[in-house]
Amino acid sequence: MKNLLYIPILLLLLGCDGFLDEKPSKTLDTPSSFEALQALLDNSSTMNFQPALPLILGGEYVSDDAGILALPIWQQNLYLWKSEPFQVDDLVFDWRNMYNQVQNANVILEQLELLPKTDSRWSEIRGAALFFRAHAYYNLYSLFLDGPNLESLNLNLSIPVRRSTQISLTSEFVSKEEIKSIIKEDVEEAVGLLPNQTQYPFRPSKTAAYALQARIYLAWAEYELALQAAENVLNSYRELLDYKTVNPAVSFPFELFNKEVIWQSRMGSYSFIFSQTAFQVDPDLYSRYESNDLRRSLFYVRRSNGLINYRGSYDGSNTLFTGLTTAEMLLIRAECLARDGEASLALVDLNDLLTKRYNSSFQPIRNVEGEELLKKILEERRKELVFRGTRWSDLRRLNREPAFQTTMKRTFQGQEFELAPQGRSYALPIPPRELSFVN
16 A cells, blocks of 8 residues: 555546536536545545645745745745735636535535435545544634634634535625634534545545544644544554654655555645745744654755755655654653653653654653653644644644743844734734635
């Protein structure tokens, strides 16, 4: 399986001018069989895809002036955290690609109602469609709605929800709490429908649905629910890579679909990601890795010109991995246990992970508790999940806690730009071009 490529299903790609366009294609028949619906789900280039906007915003990399100037204006604005980044004609595919996933899921859910529920495939396909719809709305929430750090601002933001594939229906704008309710209900139902494991890691399983719950509840700062979901994952699956066995001499040390991967997805590949100068690892982030931390050499490469770039994607390439892993679940459980005062249990999870991340000189962490332990877990979370798009949601939840607040800073043409812990740019405006399709 490790050499298996993403299945290139071209059956129903979405080539829309806006997210409210008609079903994926009017020139093709609406999928009406289990095989066709599964093929639509298996279009991994559309469905197993996550926005790159959290990466641009999240402060894990730095770019030189030339790299910034090479970006489209709206991407420059995002990199510098400007409050109105989008102009009227900007094409923001990260927005529309999430709604394409929603539209695909709605097509599948509607067509399933015309097929026999007695077929064993019915529940699995419905569960997968709900999983993908929840994942898409969660990504939209993380970018365009206010997170925990902005709750005191009472912004009353909303985004469109599409509950049907019928284009004659007017789009419904809903609040953060309504979106969260939709996400929660979709994932909870998916858990009850999906099989424990699937043949291919890009297909969601029950374990993946629990893992998605854990990620989502953590982002919402609902730590008891995140703990329960992470435990549901780890009770059934907790394979970890031992980084002492990973070869640092190859260009991309980690194999696609390695045993830590619960569910596979990837980030949109913007051009700056492939530039050594435009996509440099933030020096402060790199300095956090100790000399005996194997992630220092496996995640990063130091160029002959002194630049440091990231290479540690679990996609096995320079495309960035954004999927769900057992390591992420261990860190979620450790953080939630530490917040609940269960220091000894939290340390078990943390040490289990770090034993596989450091060389043989590593000594387990002991006799740490309270805020000191929580800071250590969050530090390891930042180092472990780097360049996976999770840093942005972490900032949104942690910036409401004085002990963990971060003011991010970047420089362009001699001018310093910063994003304060409660900065308004933590919730992006809807791109104006996309609003023109809402009717």
